[in-house]
Amino acid sequence: MAVSSVKIASIIGVLPALDEVIKVCGKSGIFHPDDALSFYSKNNKFVPLSEGNPYSEPLRKLKDMLKKAGMSMNMVDISDFDVSLKEINDYVNYINYKLGILLDKKQEALTEIAKHQKALNNISHFIGLDLNLAEIFACKYIKVRFGKLPKESFQKLNAHQQDDPYMLFFPCTVDEKACWGVYFAPLENIAEIDRKFAGLYFERLWLNQINGTPETERDTIKGLIDEANKELERINKKIENFWKTQKDQCLRFYTKLEEMNTYFGIKKYVSKYNESFILVGWIPEDQEENFSRQLSDVYGIEFSIEKADNEEKHSPPVKLKNNRFSRPFESFVEMYGLPSYNEIDPTVIVSILYTLLFGIMFGDFGQGIVLSVVGALMWKFKKMMLGKILIRCGFSASIFGLIYGAVFGLEHALDPVYKLLFNLDKKPVDVLEPKTVMIIIVLAVILGATTILLSMILNIYSSFRRKNYENAIFGQNGIAGILFYGSLMICMGSMVLGANLMSLPYIFGLIVLPLVLIFFKEPLGKLLARKPDWRPEKWGEYIVQNSFEMFEIMLSYITNTMSFLRVGAYVLVHAGMMMVVFTIAEIVPGGIIGYTIVAVFGNIFVIALDGLLVGIQVLRLNFYELFSRFFDGQGRPFTPIKVSEENL
Numbered sequence: 001m002a003v004s005s006v007k008i009a010s011i012i013g014v015l016p017a018l019d020e021v022i023k024v025c026g027k028s029g030i031f032h033p034d035d036a037l038s039f040y041s042k043n044n045k046f047v048p049l050s051e052g053n054p055y056s057e058p059l060r061k062l063k064d065m066l067k068k069a070g071m072s073m074n075m076v077d078i079s080d081f082d083v084s085l086k087e088i089n090d091y092v093n094y095i096n097y098k099l100g101i102l103l104d105k106k107q108e109a110l111t112e113i114a115k116h117q118k119a120l121n122n123i124s125h126f127i128g129l130d131l132n133l134a135e136i137f138a139c140k141y142i143k144v145r146f147g148k149l150p151k152e153s154f155q156k157l158n159a160h161q162q163d164d165p166y167m168l169f170f171p172c173t174v175d176e177k178a179c180w181g182v183y184f185a186p187l188e189n190i191a192e193i194d195r196k197f198a199g200l201y202f203e204r205l206w207l208n209q210i211n212g213t214p215e216t217e218r219d220t221i222k223g224l225i226d227e228a229n230k231e232l233e234r235i236n237k238k239i240e241n242f243w244k245t246q247k248d249q250c251l252r253f254y255t256k257l258e259e260m261n262t263y264f265g266i267k268k269y270v271s272k273y274n275e276s277f278i279l280v281g282w283i284p285e286d287q288e289e290n291f292s293r294q295l296s297d298v299y300g301i302e303f304s305i306e307k308a309d310n311e312e313k314h315s316p317p318v319k320l321k322n323n324r325f326s327r328p329f330e331s332f333v334e335m336y337g338l339p340s341y342n343e344i345d346p347t348v349i350v351s352i353l354y355t356l357l358f359g360i361m362f363g364d365f366g367q368g369i370v371l372s373v374v375g376a377l378m379w380k381f382k383k384m385m386l387g388k389i390l391i392r393c394g395f396s397a398s399i400f401g402l403i404y405g406a407v408f409g410l411e412h413a414l415d416p417v418y419k420l421l422f423n424l425d426k427k428p429v430d431v432l433e434p435k436t437v438m439i440i441i442v443l444a445v446i447l448g449a450t451t452i453l454l455s456m457i458l459n460i461y462s463s464f465r466r467k468n469y470e471n472a473i474f475g476q477n478g479i480a481g482i483l484f485y486g487s488l489m490i491c492m493g494s495m496v497l498g499a500n501l502m503s504l505p506y507i508f509g510l511i512v513l514p515l516v517l518i519f520f521k522e523p524l525g526k527l528l529a530r531k532p533d534w535r536p537e538k539w540g541e542y543i544v545q546n547s548f549e550m551f552e553i554m555l556s557y558i559t560n561t562m563s564f565l566r567v568g569a570y571v572l573v574h575a576g577m578m579m580v581v582f583t584i585a586e587i588v589p590g591g592i593i594g595y596t597i598v599a600v601f602g603n604i605f606v607i608a609l610d611g612l613l614v615g616i617q618v619l620r621l622n623f624y625e626l627f628s629r630f631f632d633g634q635g636r637p638f639t640p641i642k643v644s645e646e647n648l
Contacts, residue, residue, distance in 0.1 A: 004319040005285035013301030026263035029642035033269040046271040125180035153200040154179040316341040319638035326351035328388035337633020359396025361570035366408035368397030409578030448564025459630035470525025484514035
């Protein structure tokens with residue numbers, strides 16, 4: 001339940017030492033740079049360091065070429081690999097030149113294969129046409145057209161042929177959609193015949209360069225395709241051999257470029273003055289010693305590392321630190337917003353409350369186990385953090401399922417177990433009994449009130465921590481608010497139990513007085529801070545405005561508490577949905593087989609639907625009934641500059 005402590009590092013030195021400083025900061029993997037000018041805004045002599053990145057272009061060229069060549073790019077160890085920018089550019093140009101030539105030849109071979117394959121596909125439709133195509137194309141007074149007709153047009157062709165004797169079409173190949181064939185026409189009639197066939201959606205294929213019969217031409221084209229494929233194999237072999245000789249070296253250069261390109265991103269945060277520079281960034285407090293030791297080896301710089309508490313106005317970046325159980329729930333907190341550096345990290349509270357509420361609302365031993373198994377599979381195969389959350393929620397649901405006695409919707413499946421182990425005639429909690437329903441509703445309200453009171457306590461602590469005394473003491477979620485709400489809940493609880501605490505001192509001291517303090521929160525806060533302008537400019541306007549706000553506050557207390565009734569409602573809904581499933585199973589035909597099918601698919605449906613609904617509702621309760629009272633979520637993430645370690 002804490003934010004990792006960070007420190008602010010300020011580095012000043014001469015410009016020639018900057019590259020070495022950048023390397024140290026980048027290789028550390030813990031340096032979160034920040035705008036140096038924001039820390040030294042009073043010194044107008046500093047200006048941003050404007051310097052183009054010399055590594056971005058060669059990195060782009062190398063990645064584009066390797067991607068084009070289909071080569072895998074993974075990062076390798078370059079701890080003993082040190083090269084200059086000139087050596088990098090020379091090598092990238094060499095790779096691009098060599099691979100570029102081979103890839104151009106490969107593309108030529110592929111284009112040739114595609115051309116021949118298209119010709120083969122075209123000629124294949126006219127196999128069986130016993131004609132010398134070269135002789136046909138050589139005719140001066142007869143023109144020939146090869147192509148295809150839609151099947152519907154081919155069926156209409158007879159009517160057109162009766163009207164025009166020159167519409168001579170010879171079909172060759174027919175499939176479900178089209179008919180391939182050829183038509184002839186005298187030279188003086190070819191324009192009119194082309195127009196008529198165009199009206200029939202004739203699609204022409206160009207076969208003018210073909211010699212001999214379609215069969216001989218097919219064999220010729222197949223030979224050309226074989227030759228082109230052999231040439232392609234030779235080129236691929238050359239590419240493969242070239243990559244074998246260059247792979248290790250190329251990946252070293254690639255890793256170096258990725259590293260230097262990433263490190264150069266730090267420079268945009270640097271400010272300079274004449275021949276000096278200043279760099280500011282954040283580091284984890286527990287890494288201070290190691291980071292300082294590395295910087296100490298750099299000649300021509302001075303640095304200081306101070307606590308982030310002194311720089312809260314610059315919003316120190318936040319790195320969450322939680323235990324193994326709570327860590328997966330960080331994603332839920334981040335959905336709402338990261339805590340500020342001086343805020344409480346609510347992850348632990350969320351992890352406990354979310355798991356508890358989910359189990360209460362989705363209590364079923366068998367279905368809980370299914371959720372845990374699904375979560376385990378999601379994490380194992382997809383590394384989805386939601387999977388880890390499902391494991392915990394499923395376990396909680398199984399625990400409450402044991403209390404409810406429910407196993408895959410069978411409400412009395414565990415009755416023999418309770419009898420054997422605890423000598424109970426029935427399960428401890430029967431959620432469908434009328435008297436149990438009322439108990440569940442009451443417990444849901446108590447749980448809601450407890451959660452709200454907890455959020456108020458957290459708000460008081462957080463407000464005092466941030467020295468926001470006005471909110472801590474007089475706020476609706478401060479001391480005044482907790483006195484009013486807690487006293488009211490205690491009073492209502494006592495009335496339910498048959499007691500009466502509604503005495504005049506109780507009402508005045510614990511209910512009325514806190515409301516008055518909340519009503520006059522703003523002037524009292526200013527008065528506490530000893531501000532001379534603590535009085536409102538217009539008391540009448542203030543009273544009217546705050547009267548409406550007080551009404552809203554009172555309404556929020558009621559609605560927030562009643563929101564937790566959905567906890568009890570979902571307990572009943574879950575049991576009711578399974579009751580419907582088994583009712584349907586009993587009336588469907590098919591005997592035991594039909595019953596089993598409905599029961600299985602009904603369980604799957606309830607697990608999916610109710611699991612989703614419960615998950616959303618619990619998240620809503622955390623966001624709106626818990627977070628809204630003490631959590632601002634205006635922090636920024638701690639994102640140190642570092643090279644991706646993927647595939648290392």
